[in-house]
Amino acid sequence: MNFGWISIAICCCCILLMCKPSNAAELSFNSPRLHRPRAYSPTENFEGQRKQMVEYQLRARGIKDKRVLAAMSKIPRDQFVDPSWRDLAYCDRPLPIGHNQTISQPYIVAYMSSVARISPSDRVLEIGTGCGYQTAVLGELAKEVYSVEIIPQLADRGRKILSKLDYKNIEVKTGDGYQGWTEHAPYDAIIVTAAPEHIPQSLIDQLAVNGTKVIPLGTWYQQIYVLTKTPDGMVKEKTIPVRFVPMRRKLL
Numbered sequence: 001m002n003f004g005w006i007s008i009a010i011c012c013c014c015i016l017l018m019c020k021p022s023n024a025a026e027l028s029f030n031s032p033r034l035h036r037p038r039a040y041s042p043t044e045n046f047e048g049q050r051k052q053m054v055e056y057q058l059r060a061r062g063i064k065d066k067r068v069l070a071a072m073s074k075i076p077r078d079q080f081v082d083p084s085w086r087d088l089a090y091c092d093r094p095l096p097i098g099h100n101q102t103i104s105q106p107y108i109v110a111y112m113s114s115v116a117r118i119s120p121s122d123r124v125l126e127i128g129t130g131c132g133y134q135t136a137v138l139g140e141l142a143k144e145v146y147s148v149e150i151i152p153q154l155a156d157r158g159r160k161i162l163s164k165l166d167y168k169n170i171e172v173k174t175g176d177g178y179q180g181w182t183e184h185a186p187y188d189a190i191i192v193t194a195a196p197e198h199i200p201q202s203l204i205d206q207l208a209v210n211g212t213k214v215i216p217l218g219t220w221y222q223q224i225y226v227l228t229k230t231p232d233g234m235v236k237e238k239t240i241p242v243r244f245v246p247m248r249r250k251l252l
């Protein structure tokens, strides 16, 4: 076999790999390059799709937290995505939300919300509002939610949709979440939805004792870490592999 055939074989393998549908529960393929302009039909049965998402993507894969399942059964995920992607709003994958960012796969949102063990009296900090979908889930679970987004246009959009859906317990701020949001600290839970290489110290400082932090860590290979702050220090648990957009350091 000469080099020409070897290159063709490699290309074919790559194409096959790229076309393979995502059925891995653990992986969030947050590729911002996806492009699929298609008008949705206003008659689409989003409620039915939402029920199926909860049954087959969440409950069937081991998400047991009843409050998380109830929140995701209720929140209209279709309202958080661009109209051209709306027909795919309940699919088992992340979707583009503009500015090279994505809305996470439903399973990942449910997983992060469950392992954060949020109670109704909690104050929660989220880093990376994006389109605001995870923020809304947190808004259903906690008493107060503070969310920081570094891209001003996304922060504005998130704010608008969350206020349209009447979430009065959520505040969104434009800024670098690496610094957290000192004004409302300490937080009972902190959820980070963009991946830094190391855990920002400010986010450890702003976590309450007995509080839980859920954060994807790493560059290309990332894993979700669940950290609990005890009186004696941080207890760190490495959990599932994921792909999140990297955490940025500069206000755009």
Ligand code: SAH
Pocket (backbone or CB within 6 Å): 101, 102, 103, 104, 109, 127, 128, 129, 130, 131, 132, 133, 134, 135, 148, 149, 150, 151, 154, 175, 176, 177, 178, 193, 194, 245, 246, 247, 248, 249, 250
């Ligand atoms: N929570 C979203 C996921 C958004 S993707 C969901 O529900 O699907 C990650 C988001 O983190 C992007 O919107 C990105 O702009 C934001 N981000 C990246 N670095 C950040 C930083 N340093 N501070 C705040 N937000 C950041």
